[in-house]
Amino acid sequence: MxxxxxxxxxxxxxxxxxxxxxxxxxxxxxxxxxxxxxxxxxxxxxxxxxxxxxxxxxxxxxxxxxxxxxxxxxxxxxxxxxxxxxxxxxxxxxxxxxxxxxxxxxxxxxxxxxxxxxxxxxxxxxxxxxxxxxxxxxxxxxxxxxxxxxxxxxxxxxxxxxxxxxxxxxxxxxxxxxxxxxxxxxxxxxxxxxxxxxxxxxxxxxxxxxxxxxxxxxxSGSSGSVLVRSPQSTALADLLRTSGTTIVRTDGAPDGLTVTGLSTDEIGRRAFAGGIELHELRPRTSGLEEVYFRLTAGQEQYAAASEQGAV
Missing domain, CATH: 3.40.50.300 (P-loop containing nucleotide triphosphate hydrolases)
Incomplete structure (x- = not known):
C-alpha cells in the first residue's frame, strides 16, 4: 500500500x-x-x-x-x-x-x-x-x-x-x-x-x-510553568518573586507553587542559595484538554450564561 x-x-x-x-x-x-x-x-x-x-x-x-x-x-x-x-x-x-x-x-x-x-x-x-x-x-x-x-x-x-x-x-x-x-x-x-x-x-x-x-x-508551547513544593513555600515565593515572574498557589497542595517566568534550573539555584528545602520541582505539562480550551477560548458557538457574565 x-x-x-x-x-x-x-x-x-x-x-x-x-x-x-x-x-x-x-x-x-x-x-x-x-x-x-x-x-x-x-x-x-x-x-x-x-x-x-x-x-x-x-x-x-x-x-x-x-x-x-x-x-x-x-x-x-x-x-x-x-x-x-x-x-x-x-x-x-x-x-x-x-x-x-x-x-x-x-x-x-x-x-x-x-x-x-x-x-x-x-x-x-x-x-x-x-x-x-x-x-x-x-x-x-x-x-x-x-x-x-x-x-x-x-x-x-x-x-x-x-x-x-x-x-x-x-x-x-x-x-x-x-x-x-x-x-x-x-x-x-x-x-x-x-x-x-x-x-x-x-x-x-x-x-x-x-x-x-x-x-x-x-x-511544549502551552505552558512555561514550573511546579514547586516546599515546606517553606511562603519564603520561597518571596525569594522567587521578580519582575516578569508569576507565582500562584497550586490547587490541592498547600505547600505547592506554580511559577511562570523562571526555569527549573533557576528556581533550584535560588532555593539552594537561600537555604530553602524543596520536595518537588518539575516543569508543568498541559494535557490536551487544557491546551484545547486555551487555544479555542471565545470561539464556542454556544456558551453558558455564567461564562458570559450573566446570572
Whole structure:
C-alpha cells in the first residue's frame, strides 16, 4: 500500500453571511492518526465534506498525493469515509455492505471480511434497524474499509461506543496507521480519547486554523510553568518573586507553587542559595484538554450564561 499524504490548501466556504471555513490549510501525514478538533460550528464537518467533494469550496483544494477526490480513479479503494451512517433498516448489515460492493465493483466476499474486522461477524446477518448506535458506528467503519483504502476520514467514530468499544477503536485506528501505514483523520469531541489515540492534532476555530502539530509540540508551547513544593513555600515565593515572574498557589497542595517566568534550573539555584528545602520541582505539562480550551477560548458557538457574565 503506497502512503498517501492529504493536503488541505486554502479552503474557504461561505453560506450566506456565514463564513464556515476561512482560508484553512493543514496536512495529514501517512502512518499517523491525526485528530481534527474544534468547537461546534468551527467548520470541521464542512471541511471534511469539501475534502470528499460533497461540497464545492469557494476557494482552495484538498488533494490526496496531489490529486483531488473527484480525480481519483477508484475513490472507494483509495479513500474510505464515515461522515454519516445511512442504511436501510430492514436490510442486514451484511447485505448493506454487499450492496456497496456490487455498486463499486468490489468482490462481495469483502463484506464478511470487514464485518469480522470491526467485530460484527456474528451480528452481520441481523437487520441493521435493530443495531445499537455503537453497532451502527461499527457498520459505518466497515463500509469505509470495504475498498481497503490508504486513507480513512472519520467524523465522530466513537459516538455511541461503550468503554470497551472505545478502547477497541483506539487500538484499531492506531494499528491501521502505525502498522499498516494508512493515513487516518478523525474528527472528535472526546479530547481524552484523542489524546490517547492521535499522533498529531489539527485544531480549528471559527473556520480558521488555530494550531496543528504533534501532541508534544502543542504541550511544549502551552505552558512555561514550573511546579514547586516546599515546606517553606511562603519564603520561597518571596525569594522567587521578580519582575516578569508569576507565582500562584497550586490547587490541592498547600505547600505547592506554580511559577511562570523562571526555569527549573533557576528556581533550584535560588532555593539552594537561600537555604530553602524543596520536595518537588518539575516543569508543568498541559494535557490536551487544557491546551484545547486555551487555544479555542471565545470561539464556542454556544456558551453558558455564567461564562458570559450573566446570572
Amino acid at each position: 503506497d502512503p498517501v499524504r492529504v493536503e488541505v490548501d486554502g479552503l474557504t466556504k461561505t453560506f450566506g453571511k456565514v463564513r464556515a471555513v476561512d482560508d484553512l490549510s493543514f496536512t495529514v501525514e501517512p502512518g499517523q492518526v491525526t485528530g481534527f478538533l474544534g468547537p461546534n460550528g468551527a467548520g470541521k464537518t464542512t471541511t471534511l465534506r469539501m475534502a470528499l467533494g460533497l461540497i464545492t469550496p469557494d476557494t482552495g483544494t484538498t488533494t490526496f498525493n496531489g490529486v483531488r477526490y473527484a480525480g481519483l480513479p477508484e475513490p472507494m479503494r483509495q479513500v474510505g469515509a464515515v461522515l454519516e451512517t445511512a442504511f436501510h433498516p430492514a436490510r442486514s448489515g451484511r447485505d448493506h455492505l454487499r450492496v456497496y460492493c456490487r455498486a463499486t465493483g468490489l468482490p462481495v466476499g469483502r463484506a464478511d471480511e470487514v464485518l469480522e474486522q470491526v467485530g460484527l461477524g456474528t451480528a452481520g446477518r441481523r437487520r441493521a434497524g435493530g443495531y445499537s448506535l455503537g453497532m451502527r458506528q461499527r457498520l459505518g467503519l466497515a463500509t469505509a474499509l470495504l475498498g481497503d483504502p490508504a486513507v480513512l476520514v472519520l467524523d465522530e467514530p466513537a459516538n455511541g461506543l461503550d468503554p470497551e468499544g472505545i478502547q477497541w477503536l483506539r487500538g484499531f485506528l492506531r494499528h491501521l496507521a502505525h502498522d499498516q501505514g494508512r493515513t487516518v483523520l478523525v474528527s472528535s469531541h472526546l479530547l481524552a480519547e484523542v489524546e490517547q489515540t492521535a499522533d498529531r492534532v489539527v485544531i480549528v476555530g471559527a473556520g480558521k486554523l488555530v494550531r496543528q502539530g504533534t501532541l508534544a509540540e502543542l504541550r
